[in-house]
Amino acid sequence: MLLSILPQVLVDGLTLGFMYAVVALGYTMVYGILEFINFAHGEIFMVGAFVGTEVLLITDAIGALEGMNPYVALFMTLIITMILTGALGVGIERLAYRPLRGAPRLVPLISAIGVSFLLQDVVRFTEAIARNEFYLNTPVLFSGTVSVFGIATIPIKGLVVIILAIVLMIALTLFIGKTKWGIAMRAVALDPSTASLMTINVDKVIMLTFLIGSSLGGATGVLFAQNYGTIDPYIGFILGMKAFTAAVLGGIGNLRGAMVGGVLLGMLESLAGAYMGPLTNQAFGAEYKDVFAFSILILVLLFKPEGLFGEAVKEKV
Amino acid sequence: MANLVWKSFKGIPLYVTLIWIAVFSLLLHFLDKSVLSFLGILSSIVLLYFTNTSNKIKLAIGALVLIVIIPLVAGENRYYMEVASQVGIYVAMALGLNIVVGFAGLLDLGYVAFFAAGAYAYAIFSTSQANEFIAGNLFPLSGDWFWPFLIVGLIVAAIFGILLGLPVLRVKGDYLAIVTLGFGEIIRIVFNNLDKPINITNGPQGITPIPAPELFGIKMGTPFYFYFIVLFIIAFIVLANIRFEHSRLGRAWIAIREDELAAQSMGISLLNTKLAAFATGASFAGVVGVIFAAKQTFIDPTSFTLMESIGILVMVILGGSGSIPGVILGAAFVTLLQVQLLKEFSNFLHSLQQSGIINLPNQLDPSKFQRLVFGIMLIFVALYRPNGLIPAKRKTNDLGAIKSSPFSSGKLGILSKLSQSSSTKQS
């Protein structure tokens, strides 16, 4: 009985985990370069979900969605969303974070918390004015399921999420590893002042980091909306926390760590959600699954703050 | 230029403040339900702070306004007293968080958990809820128990603070914000679900009826009484804040805020010092939680969300992190903004809507502007006024008093070696 649902639980966990992984990349990239927790990153993801949904809703309203190939529609949505959320991320950095570089560490964090709340309400207002409603249903592009070895069924939309997440991660890895700008990013992450001596424009690198991180976050928002069908302005907060946990779990500042951490956390959370109830005689059920994720965050920070893949760093004295 | 004007500003003349207080008191007395004059009286406390007179006179006038004038002219109006006690509750909480964030520099985003601990401590044991898990049908308790429970709430929250702090405070810097946020959420979720396996918190249904305080047989359930209870607690917390600020512990808090490494090399134990800050801040929230539970007569987990923690943080940061008058101002301003100004604005828009001038979707009701307002405030303060409205200022020491101190007769500390060795140079 418990075992028979296992394949399904794993598939759900995998879908969730890949979304955490891509969002976690945004946290980890910014942290790697600025040592700053971009608290608003979860909200960028949320904005992505709304932008994507609006693109689809508008396309549908003008009657263009019906005849469109769903893959083309998704591709178009992703591109538009990534451009817009990327620009949003860059704008936030420019206006709310850059003036605070060099300020005491808590100050930019406070600004980021502010941006996070501001975005939630701005989206809510915009939707309330435009649609008189801020819980939106996304036009879901993919229906149907695929059977895997006859033991689990994967909805096609879940499969799309997983495959696109993997594509995004590969693209990012190639970019960081092979291109001039990727190398510049790594150099700035290692040592900003030396990098600037090597004529690397640190400001541009930071801008690029926010551009890439935010567009990845926005893209994940689109995938999230496709996978779950409904969105609201508050989805970014919890998902952001989880993605941050994933980044910490994998070792903050480490890209591969964020990917592995995300998938791992998604799996663990899915397993906990499915089995905690039955195993504790329903005393502690799925309602504790957020507690479970937060507990992982706290345990990792306490016992292995460098995460699974990070290197222990000592504060400079 | 602006700075020059500010420097030459010696403070508001005393008579202006007195006239202000008199005018608004009379206005409030004669005009029924004048929100503006009520705000006028409350803001006279701010005016008083900037008045050019001795601290003793300020204290006397302030006490007069708070203890005599406000209850006298607004005491019969339930609503004003309710607003005033709400302001007081947030002032008290913000002053507690000020110790953690302002003094010790620990960004705690889960502060409301301690408030919840105090509130639930009183709620569970003062209602029949405790019978669910304690045999003997001993509960509910009468309202007389409110008073000892102020201490119980303080201790429970302090223990909570230490238990949470022990693991959490080992975490560095900005991670602490995320971890406390996580812990705050965990506690809320736990309170929300602890109706099984044993029903301790009654879960999402919440707990009611929580008895009002009672003293010598008088039921003190109205906002009028709560106003005085809150005032008493604020007086205590302000006194504690002032004493801590310039004490051995206060200096240690500020030292770790400014530079953890240097603080350690001065012999300050990071964990102990941070724990002291956490427990102290928590205990104040616990006391206020007890009052809150008694005032609301009903509590459930929705009163203890992240938004509450953020709201209190906004008060501290807007007012001036580490600045006692600043934090009081910030708390009063934000609370009034929420419970009165936005609501008034909301009512105003509704009246426009009813007369058909504008069409306002329900979602745009300004009373729901909370996140927007908090968000803008946080960004604004971070960018333009990182030290808040009234920045913290370290007290200057009276050097004359130091020189004339009886201890000045001999050399102290390591310098006592000077008198032993035959020193040649020393003025």
Added chain:
Amino acid sequence: MAILEAVGLTKRFGGLVANQDVTIKIEKGSITAVIGPNGAGKTTFFNMITGFYEPDEGEILLAGKSIKGLRPDQIATRGITRTFQNIRLFKQMTALENVMVGTHSRLSAGLLGILFNTKRIREEEEKARVEAYQLLEYVGIEHIANEAAGSLPYGLQRRLEIARALATNPQIILLDEPAAGMNPRETVEMTEFIRLLKKELDLTIILIEHDMKLVMGLSEYIHVLDYGRKIAEGTPEQIRNNPSVIEAYLGKSATEVS
């Protein structure tokens, strides 16, 4: 008698060996310099002595007792204090308060005592204030007692940092580049002052410094680190003529030329 003994200290950061088998003995009441080119591991050595880094191998003895593995604050209360290469003051506090923080571990006030403001606490505070003021006088900056530490000019900040360190009532003081950024006149003053500290306050002094004039004029004994290892020790005279030291500083060609 050696008051402080570091025996075989090794510290690694990932693949980098910052200190390798460093053994240094410090005589009570001496002025010892630890020198070496940039990146030689001098500050790492200081950080191990003061508890900020725990050595991977080796032992640290203070008056014969191990202090290895203790936290920085515990080491500070045992009488070892330090200043920092890049001055770490509590910027928003006044100069006087900065020094008062140094008295922390010798004061006893706890939460309740402070809350009730007992007579004992008030006296203790007054005494700490007087002591802090005397220390400011001693380093010659009592006129800025009420200024915020962060607003002071560089030279005064250096002095304030030393006054603050003295307030912990140390036996040993570690000075990390005390004359960095000072002009020649200020450097001479600092040299005189360090000598005074030793003579008047009976302090054992260990310093890291790049200014060779200061090092050679001031220290009684010198240890030289290079690439994390100790390559020489001796009196200033011996160090001046030690070929491996010259090589470390100037490269191999220099020794060949000379």
